[in-house]
Amino acid sequence: xxxxxxxxxxxxxxxxxxxxxxxxxxxxxxxxxxxxxxxxxxxxxxxxxxxxxxxxxxxxxxxxxxxxxxxxxxxxxxxxxxxxxxxxxxxxxxxxxxxxxxxxxxxxxxxxxx
Amino acid sequence: xxxxxxxxxxxxxxxxxxxxxxxxxxxxxxxxxxxxxxxxxxxxxxxxxxxxxxxxxxxxxxxxxxxxxxxxxxxxxxxxxxxxxxxxxxxxxxxxxxxxxxxxxxxxxxxxxx
Numbered sequence: 737x738x739x740x741x742x743x744x745x746x747x748x749x750x751x752x753x754x755x756x757x758x759x760x761x762x763x764x765x766x767x768x769x770x771x772x773x774x775x776x777x778x779x780x781x782x783x784x785x786x787x788x789x790x791x792x793x794x795x796x797x798x799x800x801x802x803x804x805x806x807x808x809x810x811x812x813x814x815x816x817x818x819x820x821x822x823x824x825x826x827x828x829x830x831x832x833x834x835x836x837x838x839x840x841x842x843x844x845x846x847x848x849x850x
Numbered sequence: 851x852x853x854x855x856x857x858x859x860x861x862x863x864x865x866x867x868x869x870x871x872x873x874x875x876x877x878x879x880x881x882x883x884x885x886x887x888x889x890x891x892x893x894x895x896x897x898x899x900x901x902x903x904x905x906x907x908x909x910x911x912x913x914x915x916x917x918x919x920x921x922x923x924x925x926x927x928x929x930x931x932x933x934x935x936x937x938x939x940x941x942x943x944x945x946x947x948x949x950x951x952x953x954x955x956x957x958x959x960x961x962x963x964x
Binding site: 777779782 | 854883885890891892893894895898906908940942952953954955956957958
């Protein structure tokens with residue numbers, strides 16, 4: 737079945753450090769890929785998405801590129817801020833249209849210190 | 851424009867009891883999905899409702915059931931509660947004809963089973 741494997745934390749960084757969170761997937765066909773973020777005490781928010789190979793999703797300084805050849809969707813940010821402290825989830829859905837269930841990784845907790 | 855809302859925020863039940871959780875989707879959305887997020891884990895898909903019918907179901911026992919109303923709001927019912935049902939229950943809404951599967955999540959209901 738479809739699955740997502742992501743780097744597990746927790747990870748602690750200093751402000752302005754570079755961030756990479758690895759994510760690889762297993763899926764048939766061409767899934768859509770997502771990064772969701774969960775701030776303390778809140779639900780999930782969509783951070784960025786990519787729906788086909790070589791697409792780059794970007795938002796709030798975060799980027800991730802859909803790499804079909806390596807089945808990866810790594811999240812990067814050049815300079816993290818304290819406000820980026822949260823749990824990050826990589827996810828996929830099977831279809832590119834309609835409403836399909838999301839399959840999530842286990843999440844990675846990031847803490848950014850001033 | 852109100853986002854996805856869920857009630858109650860927190861709930862404490864004892865083993866064997868039954869619980870009902872409620873969700874109102876984002877305005878304009880017609881599909882509601884429910885996810886269970888155990889502590890330290892990624893969300894797991896329970897089921898999805900569209901046009902008042904269960905459209906997809908994850909690997910959860912029949913103790914978990916749901917309903918969708920004509921106004922698209924939804925309920926999640928869990929019978930014969932077990933300690934292992936303690937989790938954050940997330941509701942997500944989407945629009946079935948949306949080109950890409952972007953789901954909007956509510957803040958969740960924290961269920962504790964004693």
